[in-house]
Amino acid sequence: MTKRILGLAAASMLTIGTAQAQISDDVVKIGVLSDMSGLYSDLAGQGSVIAAQMAVKDFGGTVAGKPIQIVSADHLNKADVGSAIARQWIDQDKVDAIVDVPTSSVALAVQDITKERGKVFLISGAGSSDLTNKACSPTGVHWTYDTYALAQGTGGALVAQGGNSWFFITADYAFGHSLENDATAVIKSFGGKVLGSANVPLNTADFSSYLLQAQTSKAKIIGLANAGGDTINSIKQAAEFGITSGGQSLAGLLVFISDVHSLGLKVAQGLVLTESFYWDQTDETRAWAKRFSAEAKKVPTMVQAGVYGAVTHYLKAIDAAKTDDGKTVVARMKETPINDFMTKNGKIREDGRVIRDMYLFQVKAPGESKGEYDYYKQLAVIPGDVAARPLSASECPLVKKG
Amino acid sequence: MVTTVAPVATVGRRSRAGLVLTIVLVALALIAPLLVYPVFLMKALCFALFACAFNLVAGYGGLLSFGHAAFFGSAGYVTAHAAKVWGFPTELAIVVGVLAGTVLGVVFGWIAIRRQGIYFAMVTLALSQMIYFYALQVPFTHGEDGIQAVPRGHLFGFIDLNQTMTMYYVVLAIFLIGFAIIFRTIHSPFGQVLKAIRENEPRAISLGYRTERYKLVAFILSAALSSLAGSTKSIVFQLASLTDVHWSTSGEVVLMSLIGGLGTVLGPVVGAVVLTTMENYLAQFGSWVTVIQGVIFVLCVLTLRSGIVGAIEDVLRRRSRRKAAPGV
Numbered sequence: 001m002t003k004r005i006l007g008l009a010a011a012s013m014l015t016i017g018t019a020q021a022q023i024s025d026d027v028v029k030i031g032v033l034s035d036m037s038g039l040y041s042d043l044a045g046q047g048s049v050i051a052a053q054m055a056v057k058d059f060g061g062t063v064a065g066k067p068i069q070i071v072s073a074d075h076l077n078k079a080d081v082g083s084a085i086a087r088q089w090i091d092q093d094k095v096d097a098i099v100d101v102p103t104s105s106v107a108l109a110v111q112d113i114t115k116e117r118g119k120v121f122l123i124s125g126a127g128s129s130d131l132t133n134k135a136c137s138p139t140g141v142h143w144t145y146d147t148y149a150l151a152q153g154t155g156g157a158l159v160a161q162g163g164n165s166w167f168f169i170t171a172d173y174a175f176g177h178s179l180e181n182d183a184t185a186v187i188k189s190f191g192g193k194v195l196g197s198a199n200v201p202l203n204t205a206d207f208s209s210y211l212l213q214a215q216t217s218k219a220k221i222i223g224l225a226n227a228g229g230d231t232i233n234s235i236k237q238a239a240e241f242g243i244t245s246g247g248q249s250l251a252g253l254l255v256f257i258s259d260v261h262s263l264g265l266k267v268a269q270g271l272v273l274t275e276s277f278y279w280d281q282t283d284e285t286r287a288w289a290k291r292f293s294a295e296a297k298k299v300p301t302m303v304q305a306g307v308y309g310a311v312t313h314y315l316k317a318i319d320a321a322k323t324d325d326g327k328t329v330v331a332r333m334k335e336t337p338i339n340d341f342m343t344k345n346g347k348i349r350e351d352g353r354v355i356r357d358m359y360l361f362q363v364k365a366p367g368e369s370k371g372e373y374d375y376y377k378q379l380a381v382i383p384g385d386v387a388a389r390p391l392s393a394s395e396c397p398l399v400k401k402g
Numbered sequence: 403m404v405t406t407v408a409p410v411a412t413v414g415r416r417s418r419a420g421l422v423l424t425i426v427l428v429a430l431a432l433i434a435p436l437l438v439y440p441v442f443l444m445k446a447l448c449f450a451l452f453a454c455a456f457n458l459v460a461g462y463g464g465l466l467s468f469g470h471a472a473f474f475g476s477a478g479y480v481t482a483h484a485a486k487v488w489g490f491p492t493e494l495a496i497v498v499g500v501l502a503g504t505v506l507g508v509v510f511g512w513i514a515i516r517r518q519g520i521y522f523a524m525v526t527l528a529l530s531q532m533i534y535f536y537a538l539q540v541p542f543t544h545g546e547d548g549i550q551a552v553p554r555g556h557l558f559g560f561i562d563l564n565q566t567m568t569m570y571y572v573v574l575a576i577f578l579i580g581f582a583i584i585f586r587t588i589h590s591p592f593g594q595v596l597k598a599i600r601e602n603e604p605r606a607i608s609l610g611y612r613t614e615r616y617k618l619v620a621f622i623l624s625a626a627l628s629s630l631a632g633s634t635k636s637i638v639f640q641l642a643s644l645t646d647v648h649w650s651t652s653g654e655v656v657l658m659s660l661i662g663g664l665g666t667v668l669g670p671v672v673g674a675v676v677l678t679t680m681e682n683y684l685a686q687f688g689s690w691v692t693v694i695q696g697v698i699f700v701l702c703v704l705t706l707r708s709g710i711v712g713a714i715e716d717v718l719r720r721r722s723r724r725k726a727a728p729g730v
Contacts, residue, residue: 080643105547112551173546
């Protein structure tokens with residue numbers, strides 16, 4: 001009798017074992033979790049869903065003989081809403097991978113959940129470098145950009161130009177703090193100094209008191225450690241306060257092309273910014289951007305381009321590994337070099353960070369712009385290994401120190 | 403409300419019916435996680451307890467508090483901090499959270515209880531907004547991030563709460579204990595006095611009751627039970643965030659009680675289940691959720707004045723009266 005039970009148990013375990021080596025539930029489900037209605041909806045949002053759908057369509061709609069399905073939801077930039085959706089997606093709706101997730105506070109919560117359940121997390125919208133540092137995960141891949149790269153790019157370039165004293169206006173959550181810390185490290189390493197900082201709640205309408213603090217600090221550069229609608233508002237209000245005409249300059253540490261579009265070239269001209277993608281770089285990027293714009297009715301941001309790339313790379317790995325088990329797929333993704341329209345010879349490091357070249361751009365003056373969305377001129381290429389935190393300084397437990 | 407003159411037989415029948423109803427509901431709650439997503443049920447239970455606690459002051463004490471999120475949220479923060487940073491065992495973390503919320507309740511109550519009606523609501527709202535901005539700025543709450551990755555830990559050192567089912571039954575137990583306390587309070591002499599104060603405070607005073615003391619005790623009890631709900635929620639979701647201290651949470655709990663039936667025992671539970679279900683299954687409509695909620699709220703107020711449970715109770719009462727007096 002006991003033998004029979006043991007046999008049954010062994011048999012059932014065997015079936016579970018084989019089931020894991022296949023596609024779970026006979027469908028690969030990808031959840032795009034994004035800000036659909038708030039201050040980041042322009043740079044990620046519905047555009048990210050479109051990018052993911054494009055990736056699935058270009059892949060043929062099936063992977064390893066099974067259909068691919070896309071679901072999406074709005075996390076309202078709240079960690080509690082985001083984590084509840086992520087949990088329900090994984091537990092109940094059998095979602096295999098979660099993509100995008102702008103707003104680092106939400107991304108950190110989702111990182112914990114996907115790590116615990118062994119599901120794949122492809123981060124494109126969130127920037128905090130903690131996602132591949134203290135909070136790294138064996139199933140998390142940080143695809144598009146991080147605050148370390150932004151700080152190296154924009155921060156380094158401005159200090160080299162003589163902007164050696166800084167005051168930060170920081171969005172008061174994971175991303176803002178991470179950006180401020182990374183930028184401060186870069187500024188100090190170049191011999192500059194940070195005079196102070198003001199923490200601002202997310203999604204603020206009135207920046208006047210923070211801008212006045214920045215003005216009285218007499219810092220040469222006012223660093224904006226914020227993103228999306230907050231960046232737009234702070235830049236506009238700084239112009240109204242006459243801060244730029246008073247001799248101080250603004251440094252938007254994270255500026256997307258959608259922000260430049262909202263600001264207009266007249267206000268945004270001269271801004272130095274770091275991105276991993278600009279639509280008008282090569283024939284390939286232009287072709288992809290054209291297809292994207294046809295559907296989304298706007299030019300893609302690097303976040304949306306990253307969603308396409310990440311989903312494609314993920315599907316390729318499933319195709320090669322013949323399974324959608326999170327750890328196996330991500331391991332396969334890490335073995336394969338990334339080559340697509342925006343990434344050339346990229347690779348995923350053991351901590352989950354994608355090593356890719358970043359580009360330093362400057363926003364054109366209205367006279368230089370030749371057409372719609374002709375906004376950037378390229379100043380420099382930041383090589384992938386300079387743009388990423390060296391593994392020797394990593395606090396990620398996955399990195400073996402030797 | 404003055405139905406206490408009902409003949410003994412009806413009272414016996416009604417309490418027997420109540421007992422049957424209770425058993426059916428508890429049995430339903432026991433098997434529910436097999437049918438419905440357990441994390442969603444836990445959320446509904448936390449909000450149900452919160453709404454019941456709110457109902458204690460609003461429905462039975464006649465004090466419309468608009469600042470209950472302060473207790474709910476701060477208790478969540480304290481519990482999360484105690485469990486994550488100080489490494490307290492889960493049960494102790496919850497106790498610390500409840501204590502913190504209760505202390506807050508004493509302060510709020512002591513200040514606000516002197517006023518009535520809209521003034522009382524405004525004082526509680528103002529106080530809870532102070533708590534919100536405090537939570538936004540102090541470092542230990544981590545601003546917008548909230549306290550994340552709170553360990554669920556082991557209850558009493560041996561019940562593993564990382565198992566969703568175990569966690570569910572613990573939450574259910576906490577809810578039932580909280581609900582029992584509220585039920586007992588409402589049906590005690592203390593609860594009777596509270597109702598008397600709600601109906602006619604000058605009269606209660608003239609009868610010799612020191613009404614402010616009664617109201618204060620009820621308010622503190624309500625704050626403590628709200629804190630229990632908040633602490634439990636932060637353990638369930640492993641997260642304490644600004645949403646829970648925001649005034650919209652205070653508004654939500656008012657909505658739950660009104661839709662379910664203010665001043666009824668089961669009303670807030672029904673209201674909480676209805677609202678969390680709506681939030682959960684309407685989430686795909688994005689910002690339309692609040693619009694839909696608003697429409698439903700308006701419809702409820704227009705058609706079901708005494709809430710869902712209140713309306714059912716009315717129907718039952720009318721029918722039993724007809725049965726009791728045949729030929730009329």
